[in-house]
Amino acid sequence: MATYLINRCPALLAALFVAFTAPVFAQSDSGTESDGAAVAERVEDLKKKVIRLNRDLFILEEDLLFPANTQVAVFLSVDTGKFLKLDAVKLKVDDEIVASHLYTERQVTALERGGMQRLYVGNLKTGNHQITAFVEGIGPDERPYKQAASLEFEKGTGTAALEIRVEDRSSNYQPSVSIVEWE
Amino acid sequence: MGLKVSKPFRGRPVLFTGALLWLMMSAPAQAEEAQPERAKDLRYGWALYEYHQGNAFEALTQLAVAREQGGIEGHGDHPALVEGGLMLSWGMTREASRLFTQLLREDGEGSTLSPDVRNQAWFYLGKVFYLEGEPTLATENLARVDGDILADANHDLFREWIYLRARLARMSVQSGNKAELATLEGQLEEGDIWSLYLQYNSAVSALDDGDAASAEAALSDLVATVEQTGNSAESDAERRGLLDRARLTLARLLLRDNRFDDALEVLGAMPLDGVFSDQALFDYAVAAAGQGRHERALDALESLSGRELFLPWRQQVPFARAYVLEQMGEPERALPAFEQAANHYETRIGELSGVRNRLSEESLMAQLSFLRDGDGVLTDSYGRLRVEPVDFGLAEVLATEAFQQALSELNELYRMQSFIAERQSRFESFRTMLETREQQRQIRISQTRRALEDQQADQWRQLHQGFRESVSAALSEDDAEFFMTTEQKALRAKLDGVEKTLAGLPDDETTASQRETYRRMRAYFDWWIADDFGVNRWATQRQLRDLDREMERLQAQRLRVEALMAEDTRHLDLAHRIATSERELAALGEEVSEALDSARQILLNQVDRMLSAQQEELKGYLVASRHAQARLADQLFRASTSAGVGDE
Numbered sequence: 001m002a003t004y005l006i007n008r009c010p011a012l013l014a015a016l017f018v019a020f021t022a023p024v025f026a027q028s029d030s031g032t033e034s035d036g037a038a039v040a041e042r043v044e045d046l047k048k049k050v051i052r053l054n055r056d057l058f059i060l061e062e063d064l065l066f067p068a069n070t071q072v073a074v075f076l077s078v079d080t081g082k083f084l085k086l087d088a089v090k091l092k093v094d095d096e097i098v099a100s101h102l103y104t105e106r107q108v109t110a111l112e113r114g115g116m117q118r119l120y121v122g123n124l125k126t127g128n129h130q131i132t133a134f135v136e137g138i139g140p141d142e143r144p145y146k147q148a149a150s151l152e153f154e155k156g157t158g159t160a161a162l163e164i165r166v167e168d169r170s171s172n173y174q175p176s177v178s179i180v181e182w183e
Numbered sequence: 184m185g186l187k188v189s190k191p192f193r194g195r196p197v198l199f200t201g202a203l204l205w206l207m208m209s210a211p212a213q214a215e216e217a218q219p220e221r222a223k224d225l226r227y228g229w230a231l232y233e234y235h236q237g238n239a240f241e242a243l244t245q246l247a248v249a250r251e252q253g254g255i256e257g258h259g260d261h262p263a264l265v266e267g268g269l270m271l272s273w274g275m276t277r278e279a280s281r282l283f284t285q286l287l288r289e290d291g292e293g294s295t296l297s298p299d300v301r302n303q304a305w306f307y308l309g310k311v312f313y314l315e316g317e318p319t320l321a322t323e324n325l326a327r328v329d330g331d332i333l334a335d336a337n338h339d340l341f342r343e344w345i346y347l348r349a350r351l352a353r354m355s356v357q358s359g360n361k362a363e364l365a366t367l368e369g370q371l372e373e374g375d376i377w378s379l380y381l382q383y384n385s386a387v388s389a390l391d392d393g394d395a396a397s398a399e400a401a402l403s404d405l406v407a408t409v410e411q412t413g414n415s416a417e418s419d420a421e422r423r424g425l426l427d428r429a430r431l432t433l434a435r436l437l438l439r440d441n442r443f444d445d446a447l448e449v450l451g452a453m454p455l456d457g458v459f460s461d462q463a464l465f466d467y468a469v470a471a472a473g474q475g476r477h478e479r480a481l482d483a484l485e486s487l488s489g490r491e492l493f494l495p496w497r498q499q500v501p502f503a504r505a506y507v508l509e510q511m512g513e514p515e516r517a518l519p520a521f522e523q524a525a526n527h528y529e530t531r532i533g534e535l536s537g538v539r540n541r542l543s544e545e546s547l548m549a550q551l552s553f554l555r556d557g558d559g560v561l562t563d564s565y566g567r568l569r570v571e572p573v574d575f576g577l578a579e580v581l582a583t584e585a586f587q588q589a590l591s592e593l594n595e596l597y598r599m600q601s602f603i604a605e606r607q608s609r610f611e612s613f614r615t616m617l618e619t620r621e622q623q624r625q626i627r628i629s630q631t632r633r634a635l636e637d638q639q640a641d642q643w644r645q646l647h648q649g650f651r652e653s654v655s656a657a658l659s660e661d662d663a664e665f666f667m668t669t670e671q672k673a674l675r676a677k678l679d680g681v682e683k684t685l686a687g688l689p690d691d692e693t694t695a696s697q698r699e700t701y702r703r704m705r706a707y708f709d710w711w712i713a714d715d716f717g718v719n720r721w722a723t724q725r726q727l728r729d730l731d732r733e734m735e736r737l738q739a740q741r742l743r744v745e746a747l748m749a750e751d752t753r754h755l756d757l758a759h760r761i762a763t764s765e766r767e768l769a770a771l772g773e774e775v776s777e778a779l780d781s782a783r784q785i786l787l788n789q790v791d792r793m794l795s796a797q798q799e800e801l802k803g804y805l806v807a808s809r810h811a812q813a814r815l816a817d818q819l820f821r822a823s824t825s826a827g828v829g830d831e
Contacts, residue, residue, distance in 0.1 A: 056764055117232050118233070
């Protein structure tokens with residue numbers, strides 16, 4: 001049939017032949033590809049600019065809102081997370097709740113893989129302060145688990161960075177929560 | 184051209200990110216530097232937190248912030264490796280290539296990455312170049328991979344590595360790489376999915392070279408191999424899909440040579456419910472018609488005519504059906520069939536014209552259904568948007584690399600535009616923050632001024648000056664009394680009192696002993712003052728020096744406070760940065776807007792070209808149908824005329 005059609009109808013030849021052999025013989029459109037490549041390069045260049053600008057804006061915002069001499073940042077990390085499946089955390093600074101967070105599955109996984117969440121950033125005057133973290137989750141034997149940790153620290157004239165560490169304590173198969181100050 | 188079934192390499196390598204991080208995290212035992220269990224740098228930990236959630240942009244921003252603020256400590260080259268992976272996942276392949284090339288120095292000297300990590304990173308870098316159509320660079324980087332290490336660390340990657348090298352070797356086979364190609368192909372087990380893909384692509388390459396015999400042999404071998412190695416660890420669906428594809432291609436090759444029996448045999452083995460079953464059915468009709476078995480061809484075409492779903496390739500069915508009827512010697516049935524086909528094509532051509540005239544981004548997007556979740560449009564493992572056509576006429580163009588790429592770029596550009604709009608809205612609050620900061624500063628300035636006034640600094644300065652002058656005069660006059668201590672002054676006052684008392688008393692014997700005592704005391708006092716003069720003078724001068732220093736410090740502080748109150752460089756710096764960023768953001772917004780126009784136009788042009796090609800194809804069928812109509816009408820008319828003549 002194809003041969004017959006080919007002999008009789010050249011226009012049909014092209015159409016049928018393409019249909020017959022498309023997966024094998026289809027040609028790429030080089031014009032389209034070069035246009036696409038140009039746009040891709042342009043988009044990549046724009047992405048670089050966007051990252052740089054976002055970086056500048058991020059630093060600018062921090063400088064405006066949280067100057068280095070008063071800035072306090074609190075991070076949270078989870079080490080392995082075998083004995084505690086993190087669910088929520090609440091943070092108090094000088095008896096005032098300043099942050100609370102409910103974790104999604106994805107966030108918990110990110111923490112268990114070594115990520116650190118910046119839970120809070122704020123300003124504090126120089127001097128002594130107290131910070132308390134309340135951690136909730138599912139502990140050993142799938143039971144609801146709550147633990148708190150507290151730290152008194154002295155805020156100096158530089159940026160203060162604290163870390164809430166949720167760790168597995170293999171000695172008693174329990175999770176442990178502690179707060180440490182970064183130098 | 185060539186690789187048409189290269190399923191793993193059709194898009195941007197989002198998959199690499201996970202793989203890269205996997206290789207980074209999973210090889211602590213072999214690392215030269217033990218992997219830190221926890222981040223040693225808060226900013227790096229934060230970047231990882233974003234990274235593991237798939238927030239490439241946020242993670243890249245944190246890494247950029249860290250770099251700007253002094254870099255990340257304690258993690259060697261790992262942050263750069265993560266950054267490269269993030270860039271790949273965010274479609275920044277060129278930049279990622281540059282970073283990897285810089286990071287993975289060929290000899291690995293000075294790198295804190297383990298040989299295994301470097302090895303796998305070379306693999307991904309080579310793969311990126313392969314995707315970018317840079318065979319020389321791809322070959323160069325893949326050649327740096329140590330096959331033994333890769334095979335031990337990740338056998339799947341090792342197989343893929345062989346596949347890539349074989350593909351590259353085939354590209355340069357004309358320059359004498361046949362031996363290398365054979366060696367590489369021999370390293371994959373028979374029935375390995377990568378080996379099967381290689382076989383299929385070999386057939387495609389042979390067809391490209393016009394070597395139909397080799398292509399046929401390769402496809403036949405491939406079909407036989409897949410049939411013999413049915414129980415494989417690879418996905419059955421994938422193998423079945425490849426098998427059907429190979430059979431269809433083989434059948435079309437046979438049809439091209441009018442080998443209808445062979446084609447029918449191949450097509451007959453294809454399942455009725457496969458992805459390519461309808462196309463196989465059409466080919467079956469072609470083969471049956473070629474054999475002269477028109478009833479079977481008609482049955483197949485009737486089945487296809489009943490399909491409701493629109494697909495561009497199926498447009499040939501109405502014409503083919505009428506054509507087969509004509510071949511069956513049934514012009515009375517063929518004539519209305521051709522007429523029906525012509526009407527169908529005419530209508531469809533009109534519809535396509537309408538679609539092309541109304542073609543816009545909105546109308547195009549209305550024809551696409553994007554899969555979404557809470558975080559936005561979903562993407563597949565290769566960074567493509569998860570999209571399905573509402574109108575299956577778009578399925579063909581949607582499946583093309585160029586369209587997918589353009590769609591993805593368009594989406595990225597819209598995301599950038601949204602980012603810019605969001606950041607622009609923040610500048611107002613930035614200015615408010617700055618104003619508030621300035622107001623607070625003014626309040627602090629007035630408080631400071633009040634405090635300075637309370638200090639009565641000018642009065643103290645005058646007192647200091649007066650004291651200096653007095654000391655200076657006393658020094659020049661060697662005025663011992665001036666330098667007396669408090670105790671001495673008190674004693675002198677007492678002596679003066681005694682002297683005054685004695686002056687009021689009669690100077691006779693009754694007071695003689697007192698006067699004598701007074702004289703002795705006064706003489707002792709004068710001697711004491713003269714004796715202590717040097718010590719007292721030194722003590723006063725020391726006190727004066729201390730006072731001078733304190734007064735200088737006070738003065739300097741006052742001047743500094745005054746200067747700070749007069750000019751706020753911090754405020755000026757922040758204001759300058761806000762203004763600069765705002766300008767840059769506006770310029771970026773314009774660039775994104777222009778890029779959006781280009782991307783949109785490219786996308787629409789692609790669709791329009793596809794629609795135009797469909798229209799041209801339909802016009803061909805329309806013309807052929809009309810010709811056939813005319814021919815058959817003429818034939819029937821002549822037949823009826825001759826029958827009438829016969830009757831008469």
